[in-house]
Amino acid sequence: MPERGPTTPPSSAAAAVSTASSTASSTPPAPSPAPSTPAARRTGLLVTFILGGLSALPPLSMDMYLPALPEVTTALSSPAATIQLTLTACLAGMALGQLVIGPMSDKWGRKRPLLIGMIAYVLATAVCALAPTAGLLIAFRLIQGLAGAAAIVIARAMVRDLYDGVEMARFFSTLMLISGVAPIVAPLIGGQVLRFSDWRGVFLVLTGVGALLTVVMWRGLGETLPPERRHTGGVGAALRTMRGLLADRVFAGYMLAGGFAFATLFAYISASPFVIQEIYGASPQTFSLLFGLNSVGLIAAGQINGKLLVGRVSLDKVLAGGLAVITVASVALLLMSTGAFGRVGLVPISAGLFVLMSAMGVVLPNTNALALTRTPHAAGSASALLGTSSFLVGAVASPLVGIAGEDTAVPMAVVQLVCALLSVACFAAMCRPWRQAEVAAPKAP
Numbered sequence: 001m002p003e004r005g006p007t008t009p010p011s012s013a014a015a016a017v018s019t020a021s022s023t024a025s026s027t028p029p030a031p032s033p034a035p036s037t038p039a040a041r042r043t044g045l046l047v048t049f050i051l052g053g054l055s056a057l058p059p060l061s062m063d064m065y066l067p068a069l070p071e072v073t074t075a076l077s078s079p080a081a082t083i084q085l086t087l088t089a090c091l092a093g094m095a096l097g098q099l100v101i102g103p104m105s106d107k108w109g110r111k112r113p114l115l116i117g118m119i120a121y122v123l124a125t126a127v128c129a130l131a132p133t134a135g136l137l138i139a140f141r142l143i144q145g146l147a148g149a150a151a152i153v154i155a156r157a158m159v160r161d162l163y164d165g166v167e168m169a170r171f172f173s174t175l176m177l178i179s180g181v182a183p184i185v186a187p188l189i190g191g192q193v194l195r196f197s198d199w200r201g202v203f204l205v206l207t208g209v210g211a212l213l214t215v216v217m218w219r220g221l222g223e224t225l226p227p228e229r230r231h232t233g234g235v236g237a238a239l240r241t242m243r244g245l246l247a248d249r250v251f252a253g254y255m256l257a258g259g260f261a262f263a264t265l266f267a268y269i270s271a272s273p274f275v276i277q278e279i280y281g282a283s284p285q286t287f288s289l290l291f292g293l294n295s296v297g298l299i300a301a302g303q304i305n306g307k308l309l310v311g312r313v314s315l316d317k318v319l320a321g322g323l324a325v326i327t328v329a330s331v332a333l334l335l336m337s338t339g340a341f342g343r344v345g346l347v348p349i350s351a352g353l354f355v356l357m358s359a360m361g362v363v364l365p366n367t368n369a370l371a372l373t374r375t376p377h378a379a380g381s382a383s384a385l386l387g388t389s390s391f392l393v394g395a396v397a398s399p400l401v402g403i404a405g406e407d408t409a410v411p412m413a414v415v416q417l418v419c420a421l422l423s424v425a426c427f428a429a430m431c432r433p434w435r436q437a438e439v440a441a442p443k444a445p
Contacts, residue, residue: 086138095394105157107230169310305366
């Protein structure tokens with residue numbers, strides 16, 4: 001495990017937030033990880049919603065645009081595989097941006113890099129609405145992703161500033177309740193925007209959402225990383241910190257397990273507009289409703305995780321169960337898409353996707369919590385590695401789902417199953433939860 005730098009009591013981070021939320025009481029220093037003290041660390045409702053909104057930026061940027069993908073292929077006279085690269089570019093930008101912004105936030109604090117990134121995101125999104133060609137749209141989606149990475153990586157690091165162990169897992173589940181609304185409303189909004197405008201209108205709405213979130217964040221979010229906890233090194237120190245994190249086999253195992261699970265999710269996000277609309281004949285509005293229903297499943301599973309499972313069952317056991325469900329759902333989708341059960345309609349395919357999406361509500365918060373529990377000394381860098389691995393693997397999975405054209409769902413199902421199996425393999429071989437009792441989150445009294 002990498003060597004830890006100087007730390008301060010968790011209440012110091014909470015006190016930094018209190019300028020925008022509630023007052024945090026002081027607690028004596030304690031080694032980390034340690035059992036959390038919710039009363040001392042409770043954030044205000046406004047801060048919780050801001051962090052949830054920042055976490056919702058990726059699904060907003062992706063999912064609001066999904067119903068418009070078939071229209072964009074026609075409007076820009078480009079094949080589906082090329083237009084899917086607009087998703088890949090945004091995803092790759094979010095992955096690479098986190099590698100830069102995460103260490104920056106460890107050195108300069110969380111708020112300043114976040115504000116700069118959000119302003120750049122708004123400008124890039126506005127330019128996307130004006131792009132005349134697929135090439136330019138791909139380029140500006142890359143810039144949009146690079147800028148939007150600040151919201152993802154810093155929101156996750158702020159949670160680590162404030163919480164440990166079980167409480168961190170619970171707070172991640174709370175954020176999923178908030179940010180999980182985005183996949184529900186985003187395609188619905190996108191589908192409705194297409195009733196009155198073309199695909200460019202979707203980016204104009206995203207510009208407005210980003211601007212509103214930037215203003216609220218600037219006015220209502222305080223700093224969570226006090227100066228005494230910041231790193232003073234430059235690029236070399238940041239690289240050494242990341243190298244040390246990657247040398248931690250258990251941290252790397254959780255990182256890869258979460259990354260491959262996210263790729264399973266993103267294979268669905270990238271392929272479902274064509275699978276649901278082109279193969280099964282659903283309208284953009286029907287697709288939006290189905291996508292929203294799947295997101296409801298993800299939110300419900302996240303709340304079951306946070307309210308019922310965390311603190312009663314070890315995080316490793318809950319994570320293992322979630323990965324098993326994802327794998328079974330992927331096998332079922334592959335069998336249905338290859339015709340093993342005969343010709344199936346929209347309902348069975350939608351049911352399989354619903355189960356897969358719901359299981360993500362258990363897998364994603366727990367991989368984040370288990371990994372970040374090991375890294376209180378470098379939350380920004382650790383958050384960057386977690387996000388980058390997920391988004392890079394997702395960016396690779398995105399074009400693979402379209403390699404056989406738009407008339408079959410088999411590539412989507414194959415990519416999902418391969419990624420699910422890789423996630424299980426990384427969890428079992430690297431994390432070795434049956435031999436790593438010291439990394440399991442403490443149970444609630």
